[in-house]
Structure formats: structure tokens, C-alpha cells
Amino acid sequence: NAGVTQTPKFQVLKTGQSMTLQCAQDMNHNSMYWYRQDPGMGLRLIYYSASEGTTDKGEVPNGYNVSRLNKREFSLRLESAAPSQTSVYFCASSGRTGGVRETQYFGPGTRLLVL
Amino acid sequence: DQQVKQNSPSLSVQEGRISILNCDYTNSMFDYFLWYKKYPAEGPTFLISISSIKDKNEDGRFTVFLNKSAKHLSLHIVPSQPGDSAVYFCAASVNFGNEKLTFGTGTRLTIIP
Numbered sequence: 001n002a003g004v005t006q007t008p009k010f011q012v013l014k015t016g017q018s019m020t021l022q023c024a025q026d027m028n029h030n031s032m033y034w035y036r037q038d039p040g041m042g043l044r045l046i047y048y049s050a051s052e053g054t055t056d057k058g059e060v061p062n063g064y065n066v067s068r069l070n071k072r073e074f075s076l077r078l079e080s081a082a083p084s085q086t087s088v089y090f091c092a093s094s095g096r097t098g099g100v101r102e103t104q105y106f107g108p109g110t111r112l113l114v115l
Numbered sequence: 116d117q118q119v120k121q122n123s124p125s126l127s128v129q130e131g132r133i134s135i136l137n138c139d140y141t142n143s144m145f146d147y148f149l150w151y152k153k154y155p156a157e158g159p160t161f162l163i164s165i166s167s168i169k170d171k172n173e174d175g176r177f178t179v180f181l182n183k184s185a186k187h188l189s190l191h192i193v194p195s196q197p198g199d200s201a202v203y204f205c206a207a208s209v210n211f212g213n214e215k216l217t218f219g220t221g222t223r224l225t226i227i228p
Contacts, residue, residue, distance in 0.1 A: 004158070031214055042119075042204060042218040043159070050214065058215065090158050094214070103149065104216065106158030 002026055004107035006091050012113045013081045021076040021110050023091030031094045032074035033058075033104065034066060036087040043090065049074055081114045088112070118142045119207050121219035129227050134192040136222050138205030141186065145207040149216070150179060150190050153202045162203070163190070192224075200226045 007022045025032065030051045035043040035058075045058030049068040063085060065077045074093075078085055088111050092104040120139045128134045138148075146167040151159035165172040165179045165188070172179050178191045192199055205219040 033214075035218075040124075040220055042121075042220040043206075043216075044218070045215060048214060059217075092158070103161040103164065106160070108156070108158050 004091055004093055004105050006089075006107040006110050008110060009108070010111045010113075012115065013078075014115055015082060017081050018077070018079050019081065019112075020078075021089055021091075021112075022073070023075065023107060024073045025091075025093040025105070026072065027093060027095060027105065028071070029093035029095035029102075029105075030071070031104075032068065033092040033094075034064075034074070034076045035090045035092065036060065036085075037090060037109075038087050046076065046089075078112075081112075083114045086112060086114045116141075117220070118145075119205055119217050119219040121203075121205055121222050123222050124220070125223040125225070127225045127227055128195050130197060131194045134190075134195045134199065134224055134226070136190040136192075136203050136205075136224065138188050138190075138219055139186060140188075140207050142207070142209075142217075143186070144209045145217075146210065147208045148179070148181060148188050149206045149208075150177075151204045151206060151218075153204065153221070159204060195226045197226050197228055200224060 004025045033048040034046040037043045047066040049055045052071045067075045091107040094104040149164040150162040152162045153159040181188045202221045204221045206216040
């Protein structure tokens with residue numbers, strides 16, 4: 001049981017390049033999330049998916065797209081990277097136990113540097 | 116517009132003493148609050164939560180207090196241990212839910228041996 005996994009761990013991009021951050025969870029959770037963490041800003045929600053086939057914008061969605069490929073996987077795509085997207089990206093997932101929402105479980109993060 | 120605020124970026128406490136981390140919020144619709152702990156190069160991990168129908172929740176050495184009228188919550192760690200050194204994030208949500216969490220900026224706690 002690996003929990004939430006993210007790839008890659010670290011990536012350097014040039015301005016204008018594209019890339020996809022991958023996230024997978026093995027806890028059979030319905031809900032998945034993408035956050036970014038910047039110094040002095042805490043974690044901010046980019047996009048989330050309440051269930052397979054649905055996605056919704058969070059607080060800072062501009063410049064990003066997401067795909068909920070199946071129940072396990074939720075990817076985040078940067079079509080044209082900008083220096084302002086330099087950040088640490090965290091994926092998370094949550095489920096329900098007996099109808100009660102569980103807490104969110106986070107992956108280890110992806111450090112992205114855009115030059 | 117920072118709806119969840121942690122005004123102390125850092126805090127140092129002697130081992131064995133009490134650590135008190137504070138969090139303020141502005142959105143009166145928040146009704147569920149959580150604390151997460153984060154070590155370097157790792158993702159945040161859930162620590163403790165409280166719903167607005169309570170004013171206190173305890174779990175071992177960790178206690179969270181909620182003052183709804185002041186829109187303030189605090190995390191008490193007693194006694195503090197070296198392994199508690201980490202960044203602590205306060206988070207809040209509406210509808211007693213756990214989706215679309217709004218996080219504070221974090222407080223770095225250092226426990227001095």
C-alpha cells in the first residue's frame with residue numbers, strides 16, 4: 001500500500017515547455033486534488049476531482065489543465081510553463097468511511113523549476 | 116484575501132514544554148478545521164481536526180481549541196518533543212467537508228533539546 005505517489009520528484013523546464021505531473025493513489029479514494037505550495041503562501045488548491053470523470057477548478061487554476069484518467073490517477077498538465085509556475089506541487093486524495101469524509105492524504109510532492 | 120491566517124511564521128519551544136500554535140480565519144462559513152504537519156521534502160500529514168459544534172478535541176499530546184466568536188483556533192502540544200519540529204498548517208472547509216480545503220501559510224515549530 002503505497003498511498004499517494006507522484007512523478008517526477010523534480011523537474012526543470014524552460015519557459016514555454018509543457019509537461020504533465022502524474023499522481024496515483026491505491027486507497028480506492030473517490031476524490032483527488034492538486035495543490036501548489038509557494039513560500040509564504042501555504043497550499044493553494046489548483047483543481048480537484050470529486051469522482052472519476054469530474055473535475056472542478058480550485059483557487060488558482062489558470063495555466064493548468066487536469067485529467068482524471070480513472071479512479072486511481074489524476075494528472076496535472078502545464079501546456080506552456082511560466083516562471084510563475086515554479087513551485088512545489090502536491091497531489092492528495094480522500095475517501096469516505098461509513099459515509100463520513102476522510103482526511104486528505106498527500107503525496108511527497110514534485111518540485112518544479114521553470115527557467 | 117487570506118481567509119486562514121497563521122501570523123507566526125516560526126516558533127521555538129524547549130523540549131518538554133507546551134507548544135501553542137495559533138490560527139485565525141475570516142470566513143464565517145467555515146465549519147470544519149484541521150491541522151496538518153509537514154516535514155521537509157514530504158507531503159503534509161493529517162494531525163487533528165475539529166468541527167464547529169465542538170470547542171475542543173484531544174488526541175494524545177495534541178489538543179485543538181476552537182473559539183468561534185473570535186474566529187480563532189489553536190493547537191496545543193504537550194509535552195513538546197524533538198520529533199514535533201516541523202511546519203504546521205491550519206486548514207478550514209465548509210459544510211463539515213474535507214474537500215476544497217483553505218490552508219494557512221504555516222508555522223515552523225522548532226523544539227529545542
